[in-house]
Amino acid sequence: MAEQLFLAIVSCDARPMELHCAVALGSDYRRSRVPMPLADCLQPWQVPHVFSVCTVAILFGETGLGKCSVPIMSLGKHKNTTVDEWYQVDPDPDLAALGGLPSGPRLRLVLHLQTGEEATTAAPKSFVQRCTQLLEAASPLPSPRDLPVETSDVQPEEEPEEEVELELVQSSPALGTEVGGAEAAEGPTPEAAEETWGAKAYDEALTQLLAQKEALEREHTELNSFALDSSGYPVLAEMRAEQRAISSSVDELHSEVLEFTAELKQAQALSSTRLATRRRLQVSGEEVHIVGYGSKRSRSFHPKCEMSCSTNFKEEATEHRPSQEETRETRETVMCRDEPMSHASEALRQQRAQLRREAVELGKKLQACVSQADALVSENLRLRTESAELEEAFSISVPQTGFCGTYDLCEFGRDEDFCSSSCYIGASKGIxxxxxxxxxxxxxxxxxxxxxxxxxxxxxxxxxxxxxxxxxxxxxxxxxxxxxxxxxxxxxxxxxxxxAWSQPEPPLKEVPLVTVAEMGERARPGLGWHLVLKDDSLRSYASLCRNAVPQDMAWSWFEQLRTQLPWQDLSDSRYQEEGKYMPRRTIFTVFNGCNCTYKYSGVAVKPTIEPPFVARIREYCVAASGLATQPNCCNINLYRDGRDSVGWHTDDEELFEGGYNDICILSLSLGATRTFEVKHQPGFGVARGSHKGPAETSFAVRNGDLCTMEGKFQRHYLHAVPKEPQVRQARINLTWRWITKHNQVDGCPLCGPGNSRAPLTPSIC
Ligand SMILES: O=C(O)CCC(=O)C(=O)O
Ligand SMILES: [Fe+2]
Structure with missing residues (x-):
């Protein structure tokens, strides 16, 4: 459906001389005078998107005074009606910073959002009339009779002249309004405006401000030259010292971690020596057994066995076994008995179990260190950002003293970008x-x-x-x-x-995380975002918004996706019999130059460039969730009916780095209602069979619903859409994700150090 906007800038209550304006909507940009000549007002603006914002900037010559924004959404309830409104102008930060303007001036705009299949480029009658009336009063204009105005309006019957809705916002007495003729009756008195905002006074103020700005810039330059001696800035020096202290704490923690891992390694070495001995002994033990029961295989046991035993084991074995002499004397008897062997292997088993317990303990300590290091790294990052801001403010070039940015090459031979932005000597580097x-x-x-x-x-x-x-x-x-x-x-x-896995995640107040339930509520108040899973100790959350997409729109998207996407049938080489396919159809879309293949449990889904209509769906859903950035890929599933499903799994593939970072997956359901199930991970490294067992949380996902999986959800939880044979209709699900570690093996052009770090919270992902 075509939508176009007609816009007229009637007046500005700042009223300096020679005011101009710059208007931008989507990629369209125009300049004009204030008040706008009628001919400019009659040029329609194509509205690219319902979420677009029309920005009007006011200029004095080339100097920006400020701007105001008109979200197209806000005109939604006044479609096909002419609106006459005063808008507050946000003063330009440069001028505002000088403290010169007491408050921003205001703009009087006449707006008309025209919609409908037959929308023409001709301006609606009500709009033309209103503009003519106001603009004639504001400045001399060419006669409207000379201009190409179409006489029939979009919906003349529905919108007769008398019913034109005009919304007038009263001006504040402090600012006043300068209008003439018909307008004077609607606004505050022109005298009040003259008192505060006379054109002359404004010009003088502006000249003063510009002079003040120049003086400040001179002062700034002087300060910068003084600041080359960093001791002139104790705050900065303090921050540097703090940063150095944190860096050395991080180093200490790393050494601690190294010690733990070395300890573990020693324990492992000891354990494998003992295990090897035990195995040899078991083999020999079997031989004893065989010989003792009169087997025809008659290899000798003692000399070979004893020779191969480590000194370590010999000591332990002799505690439980008769001496060699005894053994020789009673060879037949001893060869029939295997108790000493079982004692020895029991002792080894116990030692092994003890070692495993120690490993578990070490793992816990290691995780605690990792969490502490995480918190320190975030703190370090914060300080670095602050000090970078200060540096930028003072333009000081002080040599770096931390471990970031000092190396041309990091220790793995990568260029300094690799370790510069946070020097996160952690996951990304090691991996x-x-x-x-x-x-x-x-x-x-x-x-x-x-x-x-x-x-x-x-x-x-x-x-x-x-x-x-x-x-x-x-x-x-x-x-x-x-x-x-x-x-x-x-x-x-x-x-x-x-x-390590059983350890709690770092507390939110140390490593903050903002959920989509919060961001969505902020971006679209009242849309209905809420949390359906909140597990602070495991930093795992799921947000849900029912009917985030209106029903009609959701069904039309469903039909478009179902009929227009090149769906693929995938065969899971690990779990599927040959020639059989997964119980759903799939497509994996990417954009912005990414070329990664999505690989999971024996399947490799080649990327498809995101079609434009899928991009529009994505933009709509991201806007409805309040997320700050766009995801760069989407896994789309078609469940043909209730026999199609997806089993228990977690989306912790390396591409998204969700196994160890906070990430966000945004999911849209279209078509049939299905059940989305969630339960805890049974424990890392546990065999797949143990994914059996009931769901702990489940909720229906219906046409138009948006939901998410956030934080460390992919590390600690499993999810599934089970079979529901009674469901006859198809369902389509889109899960948008952020690839943060592009795949080198696929030759993805985005692969590289700059793209290797995962978002820490959804708000900055
Ligand atoms: O269909 C759904 O709601 C979930 C799909 C899913 O888990 C996936 O694509 O990884
Ligand atoms: Fe999934």
């Missing part, structure tokens, strides 16, 4: 190093065995983020670790993770 330098990692292996490699790995993973989240068997195999060894390492790592 990136691992992903990007696999040949380096393989070289560490270099014949020296896994222990050597593990030592290097631990030092690469530094603060433990990657160790806790992204290290998996695949990564180990990629750098050449043999399958069995990779499994062993992962078992230990998962003990560590279990310990």
């Amino acid at each position: 990136e190093a691992l992903d990007w330098d696999t040949s380096e990692a393989a070289c560490w292996l270099g014949g020296e065995g896994l222990d050597r490699w593990k030592r290097q790995l631990v030092s690469v993973l530094r603060d433990g983020h990657a160790l806790l989240t992204t290290l998996n068997e695949g990564v180990l195999r990629r750098v050449g670790v043999p399958k069995r060894k990779a499994k062993e390492v992962m078992q230990d790592v998962e003990d560590l993770r279990r310990g």
